[in-house]
Amino acid sequence: MQNFTRRLFLAATMGLAVAVGAGSAMAAERTLAAIKADGVIKIGVEGVFAPFSYRENGVIVGYDVDLAEMMFKDLGVKPEFVDTQWSGIVPALLSSKFDIIMSSLSYTKERMQKVNFSIPYADSSLAMLVRAADESTIKSFDDMSGKPIAIKAGTPEEASMPKFNEQVEKAKGNGFGEVKVFDSEPMSILALNQGTVDGVISNMTNLGLVIKNAPGKYALVQNVAGSSLAGIGIRKEDEELRKYIDEQLLAATKSGKLMELQTKWFGVAFDMPTTVPVME
Structure with a gap:
């Protein structure tokens, strides 16, 4: 990252x-x-x-x-x-x-x-990592309305979160439930595993490696913010x-x-x- x-x-x-x-x-x-x-x-x-x-x-x-x-x-x-x-x-x-x-x-x-x-x-492109059990219900940023989401501190994605939140709010009436900022991507993924967030934002190649290394545990929502x-x-x-x-x-x-x-x-x-x- x-x-x-x-x-x-x-x-x-x-x-x-x-x-x-x-x-x-x-x-x-x-x-x-x-x-x-x-x-x-x-x-x-x-x-x-x-x-x-x-x-x-x-x-x-x-x-x-x-x-x-x-x-x-x-x-x-x-x-x-x-x-x-x-x-x-x-x-x-x-x-x-x-x-x-x-x-x-x-x-x-x-x-x-x-x-x-x-x-x-x-x-x-930016993608969103979700738990495999949520693959059928979380298919876009809009499905994160009212749900907590994780991001790594100091990244361009963190600076874009207000814009993403506004997009979700416009589509669903409510934005993200909470934006949780972590010092590292592994900490964000740990929060996903523990259920304190429902999605992790990062680039596609990074998150693809997470899926590769833990088959069947996660799913990937691709191109959540353009390509x-x-x-x-x-x-x-x-x-x-x-x-x-x-x-x-x-x-x-x-x-x-x-x-x-x-x-x-x-x-x-x-x-x-x-x-x-x-x-x-």
């Missing part, structure tokens, strides 16, 4: 970093033929962002690794992961340190001015590579293999669009 929160704050300043790292001229296209000739596709990741990409016994593993190996198998190249500081990952892409960015790069207007994105491959999707970042000149990645993601979605990987790493399959979102 700390990594995710930090990324939200970094996204606000990423436009400045990109402007510094990018030149005004567009570089030559990195074609599929050139990548195939090299036998390697270099992928920028943040190697401390589980379960997307993180080190296990010194080796980078995770959802990004499995997905990259799947996507580039048909091209006959080996993914090579370049562990990169998150604050400089977009400038590093633009200066050709690697070919693409993974590690849950969220769509922002500032990033999309400099970088092309694939269609979504992950969902970091926050992530794609694969590609240089604007590398249009052939972008099209290839989109084709691979669409094929993996159609076959169900993408959802299998999501369930493996996050404990839940994401319900995502198959087009790049428009950022106003």
